Amino acid sequence: xxxxxxxxxxxxxxxxxxxxLMVTRVNLVVSALFxxxxxxxxxGLYLTLNAQFIAVAQxxxxxxxxxxxxxxxxxxxxxxxxxxxxxxxxxxxxxxxVIAVLIFLQIAYxxxxxxxxGKLNKEVSQSISAGTIEEIGRQMFINYVLPFEAVGxxxxxxxxxxxxxxxxxxx
Amino acid sequence: MQIPIEYYLILSAALFITGVIGVLIRRNAIxxxxxxxxxxxxxxxxxxxxxxxxxxxxxxxFVFFVMAVAAAEASVGLAIIIALFxxxxxxxxxxxxxxxx
Amino acid sequence: MIDxxxxxxLLPLIGFLVNGIFGSRIKNEKVIGLIGSGAIGLAFLVVAxxxxxxxxxxxxxxTNYVELFTWIKAxxxxxxxxxxxxxxxxxxxxxxxxxxxxxxxxxxxxMHGDKSVWRFxxxxxxxxxxxxxxxxxxxxxxxxxxxxxxxxxxxxxxGFWYDKPFEKSTTSAAGMxxxxxxxxGDVGFLLGMFLIYLTxxxxxxxxxxxxxxxxxxxxxxxxxxxxxxxIGATGxxxxxxxxxxxxxxxxxxxxxxxxxxxxxMVTAGVYMIARTSxxxxxxxxxxxxxxxxxxxxxxxxxxxxLVQNDIKKVLAYxxxxxxxxxxxxxxxxxxxxxxxxxxxxxxxxxxxxxxAGSVIHxxxxxxxxxxxxxxxKYMPVTYGTFLVAAFAISGIPPFSGFFSKDEILWYxxxxxxxxxxxxxxITAVLTAFYIFRIHFLTFNGTPRFDEKRTHPHESPKxxxxxxxxxxxxxxxxxxxxxxxIFSGENGNVFSTWLAPVFKAAELKLSYFGSYSHFExxxxxxxxxxxxxxxxxxARYIYLSKPEIAESxxxxxGRVYKILLNKYYIDEVYESTVVKPIINGSKSFLWKMFDxxxxxxxxxxxxGSVSNASKYLRKLQTGVVQLYALVMIVGILxxxxxxxxxx
Numbered sequence: 031x032x033x034x035x036x037x038x039x040x041x042x043x044x045x046x047x048x049x050x051l052m053v054t055r056v057n058l059v060v061s062a063l064f065x066x067x068x069x070x071x072x073x074g075l076y077l078t079l080n081a082q083f084i085a086v087a088q089x090x091x092x093x094x095x096x097x098x099x100x101x102x103x104x105x106x107x108x109x110x111x112x113x114x115x116x117x118x119x120x121x122x123x124x125x126x127x128v129i130a131v132l133i134f135l136q137i138a139y140x141x142x143x144x145x146x147x148g149k150l151n152k153e154v155s156q157s158i159s160a161g162t163i164e165e166i167g168r169q170m171f172i173n174y175v176l177p178f179e180a181v182g183x184x185x186x187x188x189x190x191x192x193x194x195x196x197x198x199x200x201x
Numbered sequence: 202m203q204i205p206i207e208y209y210l211i212l213s214a215a216l217f218i219t220g221v222i223g224v225l226i227r228r229n230a231i232x233x234x235x236x237x238x239x240x241x242x243x244x245x246x247x248x249x250x251x252x253x254x255x256x257x258x259x260x261x262x263f264v265f266f267v268m269a270v271a272a273a274e275a276s277v278g279l280a281i282i283i284a285l286f287x288x289x290x291x292x293x294x295x296x297x298x299x300x301x302x
Numbered sequence: 303m304i305d306x307x308x309x310x311x312l313l314p315l316i317g318f319l320v321n322g323i324f325g326s327r328i329k330n331e332k333v334i335g336l337i338g339s340g341a342i343g344l345a346f347l348v349v350a351x352x353x354x355x356x357x358x359x360x361x362x363x364x365t366n367y368v369e370l371f372t373w374i375k376a377x378x379x380x381x382x383x384x385x386x387x388x389x390x391x392x393x394x395x396x397x398x399x400x401x402x403x404x405x406x407x408x409x410x411x412x413m414h415g416d417k418s419v420w421r422f423x424x425x426x427x428x429x430x431x432x433x434x435x436x437x438x439x440x441x442x443x444x445x446x447x448x449x450x451x452x453x454x455x456x457x458x459x460x461g462f463w464y465d466k467p468f469e470k471s472t473t474s475a476a477g478m479x480x481x482x483x484x485x486x487g488d489v490g491f492l493l494g495m496f497l498i499y500l501t502x503x504x505x506x507x508x509x510x511x512x513x514x515x516x517x518x519x520x521x522x523x524x525x526x527x528x529x530x531x532x533i534g535a536t537g538x539x540x541x542x543x544x545x546x547x548x549x550x551x552x553x554x555x556x557x558x559x560x561x562x563x564x565x566x567m568v569t570a571g572v573y574m575i576a577r578t579s580x581x582x583x584x585x586x587x588x589x590x591x592x593x594x595x596x597x598x599x600x601x602x603x604x605x606x607x608l609v610q611n612d613i614k615k616v617l618a619y620x621x622x623x624x625x626x627x628x629x630x631x632x633x634x635x636x637x638x639x640x641x642x643x644x645x646x647x648x649x650x651x652x653x654x655x656x657x658a659g660s661v662i663h664x665x666x667x668x669x670x671x672x673x674x675x676x677x678x679k680y681m682p683v684t685y686g687t688f689l690v691a692a693f694a695i696s697g698i699p700p701f702s703g704f705f706s707k708d709e710i711l712w713y714x715x716x717x718x719x720x721x722x723x724x725x726x727x728i729t730a731v732l733t734a735f736y737i738f739r740i741h742f743l744t745f746n747g748t749p750r751f752d753e754k755r756t757h758p759h760e761s762p763k764x765x766x767x768x769x770x771x772x773x774x775x776x777x778x779x780x781x782x783x784x785x786x787i788f789s790g791e792n793g794n795v796f797s798t799w800l801a802p803v804f805k806a807a808e809l810k811l812s813y814f815g816s817y818s819h820f821e822x823x824x825x826x827x828x829x830x831x832x833x834x835x836x837x838x839x840a841r842y843i844y845l846s847k848p849e850i851a852e853s854x855x856x857x858x859g860r861v862y863k864i865l866l867n868k869y870y871i872d873e874v875y876e877s878t879v880v881k882p883i884i885n886g887s888k889s890f891l892w893k894m895f896d897x898x899x900x901x902x903x904x905x906x907x908x909g910s911v912s913n914a915s916k917y918l919r920k921l922q923t924g925v926v927q928l929y930a931l932v933m934i935v936g937i938l939x940x941x942x943x944x945x946x947x948x
Contacts, residue, residue: 034204035204038204038208038209042208042212045212045216046212046215046216046219049215049216049219049220049239050219052223052235052236052239053219053220053222053223053226053227053236058229058231058232061232061235062235065235065238065239068216068239068242069242072242072245072246075209075212075246076246076249078204079209079249079250079252079253080253081249081252081253081261081264083261083265084245084249084261084264084265087265087268088245088268091268091272092238092242092268092271095272096238096271096272096275099275099276099279100231100234100235100275100279103231103279103282103283104231106283107231107282107283107286107292109229109231109291109292109293112227112228112229112232113228118228118295122928122931123225123226125931126222126225126226126931126934127222127225127226129931129934129935129938130218130221130222130225130934131218132938133218133221133934133937133938133941134214134215134218136938136941136942136945137214137218137941138211138214139945140941140944140945140948141207141210141211141214142207143948144948145207146206146207146210147205147206147207150206150254150255153256156256157253157254157256159256160252160253160255160256160257160258160261161252161253161258161261165258166258166261166262166265169258169259169262170262170265174262177266181266181269181270184269184270184273185269185272185273187273188272188273188274188276188277189276191276191277191280192276192277192279192280193280194280195277195280195281195283195284196279196280196283196284198287221934224927224930225927225930225931225934226927228927233927294925294926294927295925295927297924298923298924298925299924
């Protein structure tokens with residue numbers, strides 16, 4: 031078993047477990063922390079896919095910036111704990127879970143039916159070169175410079191919008 | 202590389218469905234938000250997987266944009282939650298039913 | 303000039319648009335009047351030019367077509383906006399624009415000081431536009447456009463003083479009456495048009511007439527077509543049974559009465575029959591009906607005219623009566639005689655109306671002849687011209703009415719029979735009597751108004767000059783139609799000019815029979831003597847012995863009352879047609895059908911929807927997660943579909 035396979039299994043298990051724990055915890059702060067764990071393990075999975083830049087960005091943007099933001103808001107609002115799973119409308123919740131699991135089974139069926147691995151002739155070197163900062167930077171600043179700029183404006187607009195929405199109304 | 206692509210995709214789907222379940226059963230708006238972030242990330246994982254297996258960097262570029270948009274979305278969404286909390290003194294979405302007829 | 307004939311249609315339209323759109327902003331009445339009459343004057347010049355050009359062409363090239371554009375093209379139906387310039391339409395065009403122009407000029411004086419002169423002139427111009435379309439059209443549809451247009455203008459102009467009371471109601475009610483009665487006739491016209499298209503597959507005059515002769519169509523179809531068209535004509539030209547609107551149409555300003563209800567619009571029915579004379583010639587039954595209706599209308603309206611006291615009302619019934627003559631002419635196949643009478647009638651009836659208008663104008667809107675008298679010395683020009691017109695309508699030679707009326711009477715004797723001649727001649731006597739009755743009561747004798755309070759005066763020049771022009775035309779207009787016994791073979795210029803138009807129809811009719819000149823002269827002298835007798839009787843009764851009139855009225859009280867109330871036709875229509883419709887609409891259509899059925903259905907639908915939504919809207923809980931759940935169920939189903947299609 032290669033190192034990559036071991037890493038995949040480890041990070042995959044961590045991400046899945048942390049995701050489930052995140053959804054099921056009653057305390058929001060705990061949930062948020064498990065989400066950070068999940069994001070970090072995803073960054074590890076990105077590394078197994080030779081996507082160095084995205085892995086680093088994942089850690090910095092998601093696990094760092096966004097989740098800090100979430101924790102900040104959770105602590106600012108300090109909401110009461112939710113009720114336990116079965117205490118409130120259990121039928122609807124169970125129905126929702128059943129539906130979601132059915133969708134998962136469908137997706138899995140589609141994935142195994144279409145057998146994508148048989149159709150991909152993958153060169154490792156290609157995969158490595160595709161994930162370098164150099165290659166992504168080239169794409170970003172040559173072919174996709176306009177979306178890049180647009181995203182910049184989007185972030186600016188979001189910042190201003192968040193400011194306007196969240197500030198107190200002065201009279 | 203020995204790991205078939207299917208494993209990545211199944212993992213991604215599992216994470217996605219976990220997020221879906223969270224969105225459907227949790228009542229706290231912030232929690233719902235975090236589940237949405239989880240779903241976004243599972244989609245990102247799919248994108249990176251295909252990008253890597255196809256040896257094409259554009260998928261990863263797309264993930265980068267998704268991250269930027271997710272950041273914008275999170276900031277605006279959380280601001281809305283704060284504004285809502287100020288008015289209703291709750292973030293429980295069962296009690297916020299202003300969409301009702 | 304023939305190619306420019308569309309200008310004769312376009313110019314009035316331009317005048318209408320200019321006055322209609324900018325009129326309220328033009329403060330100067332004179333400018334408005336100048337635009338209005340100028341447009342008609344130029345149109346007259348165009349028609350006159352076309353007339354002269356046609357006159358210089360050889361006889362067989364005198365029918366020309368001016369095509370403007372394709373108007374309607376749907377399946378086999380192809381209708382052009384095209385004008386037919388031939389002898390008949392040129393004569394009509396000259397009458398309409400010529401008399402129309404004179405009346406426009408007169409209106410400048412008559413409408414002086416009215417608050418919306420611009421509206422008046424805009425309507426008048428629109429009327430001429432519609433009338434020119436009617437006359438010049440080369441197909442039934444364009445003719446119908448004009449046909450409806452004159453009806454609309456008639457409505458607008460009768461109700462022009464919409465805020466003024468008229469008889470028992472308002473002038474706008476009179477306008478409405480005219481409109482509705484006209485509409486009944488129009489239904490007939492439309493049905494006729496449908497049947498023509500069904501039979502001949504075309505609505506173009508040329509095609510229809512060509513196919514009428516060549517297609518093998520049963521005679522009953524022709525009878526039906528012409529009867530439908532004739533119903534339209536009775537509506538527009540105020541014949542029995544649809545004449546009731548014309549007397550009420552006098553609610554409008556007097557120039558309107560002169561222009562529309564005497565000289566031009568009411569002749570549309572006559573013109574239409576003349577235009578479609580070939581179809582009528584193929585339906586002898588209809589011809590007979592037309593003749594009977596015509597002669598009875600003439601007689602019937604003349605008897606009513608005997609006793610009316612409103613000067614305009616007498617003239618209105620006189621118009622109906624004269625139109626009856628024209629229909630008699632059409633019915634007996636004397637088409638050119640009918641058109642000839644149409645022309646002379648346009649002259650003298652316009653003159654009578656304008657003269658009456660001049661009197662009314664100076665008497666401060668007084669219309670009752672019982673309060674006139676002795677106006678001769680105050681308004682000499684009006685007196686003189688009115689006298690000329692009265693002679694003309696009475697048929698005294700050599701005034702124009704003599705020639706045209708006598709031609710009709712003669713043909714009605716030769717082509718159909720003595721009875722028609724007799725009734726026509728009696729009508730002529732009655733006509734002479736009633737027209738001189740109002741003449742003497744208005745201008746002669748002693749004044750019966752308060753001379754201290756009312757100061758009659760002669761009208762301004764802008765009104766008297768049109769009167770003089772019309773008087774000259776009424777006096778000499780008949781000389782273009784001198785009967786052949788006086789002028790020799792083809793000496794009747796007018797009927798020779800029109801002969802090519804009616805040649806086909808007259809060939810179909812072909813009345814035989816020879817009559818001596820002595821007979822013709824005898825009949826002529828009888829009617830002239832009768833007319834003179836009528837005049838003298840009127841003079842004797844109303845100038846020498848006014849008490850005779852009263853004693854006769856008292857002696858035959860019942861007859862007098864019936865005549866004064868116009869045979870109670872309005873009342874009969876009111877109780878047999880109008881009331882049942884109103885009551886039926888009210889009690890059944892409104893309260894049963896509309897309220898119960900229509901409203902019930904609509905309200906029931908709305909009620910069931912709102913009931914159903916009472917339950918359905920429970921789904922809109924406002925809980926976002928439920929919406930998301932529903933969405934995900936949808937995704938589940940969609941994925942099933944994807945899987946099944948793999």
